[in-house]
Amino acid sequence: MSNDVIDRPPRSRVVWGTVAGAIVILLVLALTAGWAASRPSTVTVDGVSREVSNGATVRTLGPGTYRSSAGDMLAVDGTVTRVRGGQPIQVLRNGHPATPDELLHSGDVIVSRPGADLRESLETTEVSVPFAISYLGKGSLIEERVPGVPGVRLVTRGALSGVEVSSTVLIQPNDAVVQRFHPRAGTKVVALTFDDGPWPKSTEAILDVLKREQVPGTFFMLGVRVKKAPAVARRVVAEGHQVANHTLGHRLLTKEKPKEIKHQIRGGAAAIKKYTGVSTRWLRPPYGGMNAKSWKVARVEKVHVVIWDVDSKDWTKPGAQKIASNVVRHAKPGSIILMHDGGGDRSQTVKALPTIIKKLRAKGYLFVTVEELYAVKRAPK
Numbered sequence: 001m002s003n004d005v006i007d008r009p010p011r012s013r014v015v016w017g018t019v020a021g022a023i024v025i026l027l028v029l030a031l032t033a034g035w036a037a038s039r040p041s042t043v044t045v046d047g048v049s050r051e052v053s054n055g056a057t058v059r060t061l062g063p064g065t066y067r068s069s070a071g072d073m074l075a076v077d078g079t080v081t082r083v084r085g086g087q088p089i090q091v092l093r094n095g096h097p098a099t100p101d102e103l104l105h106s107g108d109v110i111v112s113r114p115g116a117d118l119r120e121s122l123e124t125t126e127v128s129v130p131f132a133i134s135y136l137g138k139g140s141l142i143e144e145r146v147p148g149v150p151g152v153r154l155v156t157r158g159a160l161s162g163v164e165v166s167s168t169v170l171i172q173p174n175d176a177v178v179q180r181f182h183p184r185a186g187t188k189v190v191a192l193t194f195d196d197g198p199w200p201k202s203t204e205a206i207l208d209v210l211k212r213e214q215v216p217g218t219f220f221m222l223g224v225r226v227k228k229a230p231a232v233a234r235r236v237v238a239e240g241h242q243v244a245n246h247t248l249g250h251r252l253l254t255k256e257k258p259k260e261i262k263h264q265i266r267g268g269a270a271a272i273k274k275y276t277g278v279s280t281r282w283l284r285p286p287y288g289g290m291n292a293k294s295w296k297v298a299r300v301e302k303v304h305v306v307i308w309d310v311d312s313k314d315w316t317k318p319g320a321q322k323i324a325s326n327v328v329r330h331a332k333p334g335s336i337i338l339m340h341d342g343g344g345d346r347s348q349t350v351k352a353l354p355t356i357i358k359k360l361r362a363k364g365y366l367f368v369t370v371e372e373l374y375a376v377k378r379a380p381k
């Protein structure tokens, strides 16, 4: 047996040494790889060098990184309706169009191209063309002879801006014709009319004068006032006067939409019907204001529109004498005389009324209601 026994480590120690060495190598490799992975990459974006973290994509760069910007959305007239509302920018990576999810590599050259402007789309719609009103003749009586018919216009506009590009009338509107006329020649009659009531005290004082003088009047009542003074409204009916509609709440109908015009007309008539039992189709629009819209509603609602040709101007409170002379001087056969029993202090009107009746009587006039005045017009010759 040889003595040169090589002092060999036990077999197990050899194995363990090899494993430890491998672990060290692996650790070094891993650390190196990790360092490489966490090391920022450098790319060039529109000529500017930028550091991006590893794993960054084209999307990571974000819109603020680029020199170019998206296009605008243009209106039909070329003005900008939405800034950056056009095509997005185009991004090239190393000369090729890049998708947002593409990974960036160190040394990449990124170039942006501006997005194109877009032009808004066009929309064509049919628009109603309002009709006008032709007034024919003169006189206190008024009637719609020919109903107006709106026309149709084709309008092309920018869908976003609303800017009109073109407009073509497809159907011309037909104007309404409103005839004004006098009652039959030779009939010396006038109608006294009172607006804005019923009004406690004023209306009652006027009723007292009319009763004493045996003169009929026409009272254009407001729905809201009828609700507040129903007993006065009933007294007007009981004493033989004509009760008529002055709308629900005294709105200027020319400023209202058809739906509200209808509500105002129906509301006034409904209140009169409810509290007095009278159905009336006679309407005096507040301020006498009528236009194409309100004439159309009036026709659909089958109401007779009443205006006036003599304004007492009692609403300006010029004194009883002046009110009386305003009426007496201007009254003609067939006149409809405007006065007020409601809307405030009407003591001047009350005071002027006996003088008006006396002086017109002296000139040979008879007093009738508005309904009777229109009947005189229609009576056969």
Ligand SMILES: [Zn+2]
Pocket (backbone or CB within 6 Å): 195, 196, 246, 250, 286, 287
């Ligand atoms: Zn009024």
